[in-house]
Amino acid sequence: MGTEEMSKPWKMVLFCSLTIVTTANIVCMNLSRTVQPGTDKSSLYYSSTSVFCAELTKIALSTSLLMFELRSFSRLKDVLRNEILMQWRETIKLSVPAIVYVIQNNLSFFALGNLDPATYQVTYQLKLLTTALVMRVLLGKILSNKQWGALFVLLIGVCLVEVEKIVPVASDVSAHAHATGLKAQRGEDRESSRALESANASFAIISGIMATIGMTFCSAFAGVYFEKMVRSQPNKNRSNGLSELSLLWIKNIQLYIFSCVSALGACWLNDGANIAQNGFFHGYNTLTVVVVLIGSAGGTATALMLKYLDNIYKNFASSMSLVLASICSFLLTGQLYGPKFFLGSFLVCFSLFIYQSASTTAAAKSRTTSDQAQISPKGSTSLPIYTPNNITKA
Template sequence: MKTESLSKFWKLALFCSLTIVTTANIVCVNFSRIVFPGDSSASLYYPSTSVFCNELAKIILSCVLLLYEVKSCSRLMSVLKTEVFEKWSSTLKMAVPAIVYVIQNNLSFFALGNLDPATYQVTYQLKLLTTALVMRLLLGKILTSKQWGALFVLLIGVCLVEIEKLAPQDMTAVSRQMLQTASANKKDDSVIGEERSYDSPAGSSVNVLAGIAATIGMTFCSAFAGVYFEKMVRSSPASSSGGKGLQQGAIKLSELGELWVKNIQLYLFSCISALAACLLHDGDKIAENGFFHGYNSLTVVVVLIGSAGGTATALMLKYLDNIYKNFASSMSLVLASFCSFCLTGQLYGPKFFLGSFLVCLSLFIYQSTQKTLTNKTTVGSNSANRQRNLPLPMYMPKEVISKVMEQNDVSKA
């Protein structure tokens, strides 16, 4: 099914759903990492274990949705056996974004160790542009000048929001909190590295440049992983399964069933990398205090919301694209800040409101440009259809013409 087959209403509902789920995830993760009076930071759960539970919950949710598709547990097991294990070459393709996400998270630890959080956040927002570049290379998507302008406006708006959010806080504390919650804020990422607090590079331009280079590398990793997964979920079963299609016996999956299978393939590798992160990053603490140390009802909510966000992201990439996913993520930053104001009373300055306005404006510009392109495409296709109905001039290759002339000469003789 092409993206045009989904109605505008459902596209809007999908965009709003991802925005709301991402906003809820940001708010819940931030509150789950708050140390209340009388408690210590040692009572908090380990982010690496929450990432593993998050990825495992995504697999379970995808299996439940696939079960609804095939209507039988035996058929579900048969489909999983065929599509995930027997067609291992197709499954291995989904290891690529999982590996790239691991590289991205290691780069994030290096970047945060050499940059202050404000520089890190602003530089990382370049992913809004690198995503469009990677989509041009992998998917052949061409943006107009107005669409590029909308992305630049979005970049400026998000940077203003991030700077305003970080300005009134202590940079060292912010950096430490970012390191602790980085894995929980990722959608399909797994953090492998050592927690480090930010130490000023003391004027060392080499460290700053290395941190910026690592952050730019993160933007390309994020863009490549997202666009690669988008390409995989949009590919037909014939092209991804050697022409056999996604089916087992009499079972032929719909496009949503195919999407759930790809989700399971991706999250299977994400679980493996997340488990490795648990052992390498918090192995000693888990052995001493247990895997579910610090878990409470809010932690469970974080895991469930994360699994719903993974499903919403897959649907977004299937029926829209990565650029709209970035718009939804940017809108969620603004909404999460408003929620923080309502819950904690934290005030923001004029930069935040200007940035919020620019984020909304960029979405309006991009969407209005998209509508214009759609109308031009429709007019062009109607014109082409009218031209097809006109009598076409006869064309024959020279060899055919010469043979016809020879036959005419023979018949006249």
């Protein structure tokens, strides 16, 4: 089934599926990282190990789906050997997103160390715009003014939702930092201390914002690069009799191989000592396994989304999942939200409506233009155009 062959209802099913899976992932992950009464944080599983397990599970799932497409274990072995080992240059290309994600994770640690959660989350939502910019550069996708407007509305809506969720926590953190700063200033020259503190805080904020903006470009580039890879159809692969879905699962396996390597490195760097002392699966329970399985399903849904839709729709699905996850949090924990959340939720939904209507209009115009180009009247551009150089005298 080609990219252009997927019908609109199936695209809607795909969009809703990714939204639901992402929502379930957010809710289950939050529940799994909640400290139960009578325990402390040391009883929780290490998040780096769950990421590694999710990447391994994605490889297993993609391999199973490839096996389903090929319907032969011997052919599966031949295809994997040929596409991954023999064509190692194609495999190496999929290391680029994995490397970029490693850079993004390091920038994330730096940004979180210099910004309060609210500023970090709001700034990171600029990825909604940087994704469109990177798609213009790498894929040549041009958005209409109406589509750009929809993305700006989406940005405002997501920021309102995030601020509503994080502001109370950020206020507590700021109050704690302020109180700590006052204690540190006792017995010192307050004026010079305040000036130095202000300069250091300004530098930290600027560097944190720059790191977060760098994250948005890393996220956009990695996503759009992978979209370009899964949409490419080399002729040599077509001659092997592989379907488009088979090629997609192969690209997934190639990507997740490098993701596993980077995730394993994160385990060693972030939790190496704890893993050596308590074991790799410390703190695992049924909910942790569910988080891993949902994460692997989300990877598969994302690949299909990039194949048959694009990164912008993936961002819309992620934004919708933030709203749905907040609603689920209210139902499960009773957490209340203010007017900013409801306004932001409305803007997120409204932006999707605007973007989809603009996309439908653009697609209709494109089809009309194509039809007019194919059906041209007599004496029109269907006749050859002669220049003085090719006119022969009678």
